[in-house]
Every structure is written in structure tokens, then in C-alpha cells.
Amino acid sequence: xxxxxxxxLGGYIKRFMWSFTGGVGFGHHVGYVxxxxxxxxxxxxxxxMFMHKLSTFFASKYAAN
Numbered sequence: 001x002x003x004x005x006x007x008x009l010g011g012y013i014k015r016f017m018w019s020f021t022g023g024v025g026f027g028h029h030v031g032y033v034x035x036x037x038x039x040x041x042x043x044x045x046x047x048x049m050f051m052h053k054l055s056t057f058f059a060s061k062y063a064a065n
Contacts, residue, residue: 005039005042005043005046006039006043009039009042010035010039013038013039013042014031014032017031017032017034017035017038020034
């Protein structure tokens with residue numbers, strides 16, 4: 001799941017960050033670090049939403065009646 005998010009969104013985020021930071025010289029490195037930060041945050045958020053939905057599903061399915 002995380003690799004899929006990184007592969008799909010990573011390129012778009014990287015190009016956006018490089019257009020924002022200049023993408024040449026030091027701006028290239030700053031854009032790359034910003035890309036990693038945003039990409040990790042999005043991946044963790046999606047993983048959290050997935051686990052929340054999964055735990056809600058199993059909690060309601062196997063709840064004691």
C-alpha cells in the first residue's frame with residue numbers, strides 16, 4: 001500500500017516541489033526533502049484511514065450481541 005502511494009503521488013509531488021524550490025542546485029535537494037516529508041505524511045494518513053476502516057469493520061462484525 002505504501003509503495004503504491006509513493007509511486008503514484010511521488011512523481012507529482014516531486015515535480016511540484018521542484019517547481020516551487022527551483023529544482024536546481026540547493027533547491028533540488030530542498031525540493032527532494034520536502035517531497036519525502038509530504039509523501040510520508042500522506043502515506044501514513046492513508047494507512048491510518050485504512051486501518052481505522054478495517055478495525056471498524058471487524059469490530060462491528062464480531063461484536064458481542
